Amino acid sequence: MELLKTSRAEYRGKMTKQNVVVSDCTSPIGKVRLAASDSALFSPAIPKTLAALGGRIAISKKKLMKRLDTRRGARVSTWVDSMRDSSPTRTKSTPSLPETEEKSSWILRHPSALENFEQIISASKGKQIVMFLDYDGTLSPIVEDPDQAFMSVEMREAVRDVARYFPTAIVSGRCRDKVYNFVRLEELFYAGSHGMDIKGPSKHRKCDKGNQAVIFEAASEFLPMIVEVYKALVNEISSIPGAKVENNKFCLSVHFRCVDEKSWAALAEQVRVVLSAYPKLKLTQGRKVLEIRPTIKWDKGKALEFLLESLGYANSNEVLPIYIGDDQTDEDAFKVLRHNGQGFGILVSRVAKETSASYSLQEPSEVKEFLRLLVEQESGLQKGQDSRGKRRGQG
Numbered sequence: 001m002e003l004l005k006t007s008r009a010e011y012r013g014k015m016t017k018q019n020v021v022v023s024d025c026t027s028p029i030g031k032v033r034l035a036a037s038d039s040a041l042f043s044p045a046i047p048k049t050l051a052a053l054g055g056r057i058a059i060s061k062k063k064l065m066k067r068l069d070t071r072r073g074a075r076v077s078t079w080v081d082s083m084r085d086s087s088p089t090r091t092k093s094t095p096s097l098p099e100t101e102e103k104s105s106w107i108l109r110h111p112s113a114l115e116n117f118e119q120i121i122s123a124s125k126g127k128q129i130v131m132f133l134d135y136d137g138t139l140s141p142i143v144e145d146p147d148q149a150f151m152s153v154e155m156r157e158a159v160r161d162v163a164r165y166f167p168t169a170i171v172s173g174r175c176r177d178k179v180y181n182f183v184r185l186e187e188l189f190y191a192g193s194h195g196m197d198i199k200g201p202s203k204h205r206k207c208d209k210g211n212q213a214v215i216f217e218a219a220s221e222f223l224p225m226i227v228e229v230y231k232a233l234v235n236e237i238s239s240i241p242g243a244k245v246e247n248n249k250f251c252l253s254v255h256f257r258c259v260d261e262k263s264w265a266a267l268a269e270q271v272r273v274v275l276s277a278y279p280k281l282k283l284t285q286g287r288k289v290l291e292i293r294p295t296i297k298w299d300k301g302k303a304l305e306f307l308l309e310s311l312g313y314a315n316s317n318e319v320l321p322i323y324i325g326d327d328q329t330d331e332d333a334f335k336v337l338r339h340n341g342q343g344f345g346i347l348v349s350r351v352a353k354e355t356s357a358s359y360s361l362q363e364p365s366e367v368k369e370f371l372r373l374l375v376e377q378e379s380g381l382q383k384g385q386d387s388r389g390k391r392r393g394q395g
C-alpha cells in the first residue's frame, strides 16, 4: 500500500496563508502589547519580559509587576466567567418566557435538520455527500468520565451504514487512536487532535487517490512540548479534586466537569502558570474543558478542507459536505462551510447558542435518526436506479 504522507509544510504549498505560527517570541515589546490588549489569556514569563524591556518605559519595575499581576488576575477571572458561559449543558424544566422566545427565534435561524430533511436532500441532488462527524456530544452522550464516553451499538451501525454510501470522517479533539478505539470502523477517515492528525482508510471507493492512505500531521514539532506540558499540568492540578488532564497527542484537555465551581479559578490560575512558559501554545474552550493546543492556524475547518481536497473535491460544485458537531471547536468547520457557500453545518444543541451552523439537532439520538434517514434515502435511490437499469436491460 502506498502512503500519501503530507506534512503541514508540504500542504502549505497548496493552501495559501496557512500554518503561520502566531506567537512571535522575538519581540518582547510586542509581547507586552499583546498581553495588554488581552488578545491572549496568558502572558509570557514576567522576569524575561522585564529584563528585555530594560529602560524603555518610564515606570518602576514594582509598579509594572503590580499592573501585570492585576491584569493576570483580571484575565483569570474573565476566563472563569467564560468557563461558566461555555458550559450550558442543561435545560431548565420550565424555561422563563425570554428564554422560550430566544429559543424559538434561534430555531427559526437554525431549524431542525430532521424537520427540514427534504430541503437538505434537494440540495444534495447531483452532488456527492461527504459526511463529517464530531465524536463527543455528537455520536456519544456527554458523560462525567471521558474514558467512558462510549457510542451505542445502534449509533455505530448508523455510522457504518452512512459510510457505505458517503465518504465519512470523524473529526475530534481526542487523539486519533483514542477516537478510533471508540468508533472502531476501519472504513472511515479519522482526524484527531482537532484535525491536526489525519488518517484515512487504505482504500475508499469514493476516494480519487485510489489505493493510497491519506496521512497528515499538522504539528509534529510540538510533540515534545506537549509531553512536557502534560507532565507539568498533571503535577500542578493533582491538588484540585476532580480535575483531570487528558493527553490528546497534539493537544491537551484539562477537564473541570467534576471540579467544584469554587475551585475553577484556582484551576485556571494553575493552567495559566504552567502555560506562561509556553507562548507557542494557546488555550481554547470546549464543554467543561480547557483545550491547550499549538498556536498554528490549523483547526477542524482546515481538516475539513484538507479531507475534501484529498477526496478530489477541492473547489468542486459536485460535493455537498455535511458537518455535524456540538462544540465550540466545531464552529471552525461550520464557518468554512458557510464562507464557501458549500454544504451545511449542523449544530447539536438543546440550547440556543451563537453558531455558524445552518441547521440544528437536539442530541445524539437525533443525529442517529438523521444518519438513518440519509441511508434510507440513498439506498432507496440506488434501488430505484438498479431496477430502472434492469427494466431497460430487459426491454
Ligand SMILES: O=P(O)(O)OC[C@H]1O[C@H](O[C@H]2O[C@H](CO)[C@@H](O)[C@H](O)[C@H]2O)[C@H](O)[C@@H](O)[C@@H]1O
Binding pocket: 134, 135, 136, 137, 141, 142, 143, 144, 145, 146, 147, 149, 171, 172, 173, 174, 246, 248, 253, 255, 257, 286, 287, 288, 289, 291, 327, 329
Ligand atoms: O471534538 P470532540 O470529539 O467533541 O472532543 C472534544 C472533547 O471531548 C471530550 O470531552 C468532552 O466529553 C467528555 C465525555 O463525555 C466530557 O466528560 C467532557 O466534559 C467534555 O468536554 C474529550 O474528553 C476531550 O479530550 C475532547 O477534547
